[in-house]
Amino acid sequence: MESKPASVLKALRAEIIAGSLARGTRLKEDALADRFGVSRVPVREALRQLETEGFVVAEKFKGVSVADSSAEAVIELMQIRRGLEVLAAELAAGRRGGDSAELLRAVIDEQRSDQEVEAQSPRFAFHRLVAHASGNAHLETMIERLLHQTAWAFERVTREEVAESGGDHAAVAQAILRGSPVQAGLLMDEHLGRDEAILDTLGHRTYTK
Structure with a gap:
């Protein structure tokens, strides 16, 4: 309870x-x-x-x-999050997903079936999944905190922008399941780099009202 x-x-x-x-x-x-x-x-x-x-x-x-967070502060948090999540993806690939392998396969299957993506929830569920798949409990805790801190910034990200991330998630999942740490890390880095760019674009609209 x-x-x-x-x-x-x-x-x-x-x-x-x-x-x-x-x-x-x-x-x-x-x-x-x-x-x-x-x-x-x-x-x-x-x-x-x-x-x-x-x-x-x-x-x-x-x-x-x-708090009245600035766009710059959120981008800084995203940069920290990116570094930690790249590490998580690399560790997860080293374990081929560990006990999260089936859930990672489901991410790929959902993308192939063109399943409709709900706003926000799947974006963060996938990142929690990769953090858990890393097998590093301390890293998972650190990423969870950063997910909470940066989730705030995504409140105005559109459904279309969230849906576009599904392909990135599937690609990262495939690299993890293949046991390719370098590729998994690079793909996660590119994916979160795109998220940072979205937030940078939304910065004034989100934080100056």
Whole structure:
């Protein structure tokens, strides 16, 4: 069963990513505690974790508010994420997908069948899959945190742009299953490089409103 701090954290993070909690919104512990039906302690723990992840900022005498991230900050996070995910793809290929091999084959099959892609979810599900396939739990944890931090930036990426990533995912999956670390790493690098370019293009539209 999910703990109270984890439940509050998950809900607030999702609302920030979706834009339900706008940038600059004040987050008051007592109001959130009443809303979630918990004491202020789990709310405080959740807010501390959100601050660590970069979703909120705490200022002396002002309290906690939703962070107003810049496009430049997100691009920097994407650059870190790219380096870690390239490593994850290389390690996953060295294991030929490990216990995630069947799920990686499903990614290829879905692309071949031209299955309709839902916005955002598959994009990050695939990256979580590769991180797990790496067999490195610490690396998986680091990538998971960066996925949360950069998911916010993709809230305005179009369905068409998400769908285009399906071919990249299938290519990376094939390289992993073939046991080709160099190719898997290069393909992941190219894929995330394209994501960075999309975010760079969306930068002013997303962050200057």
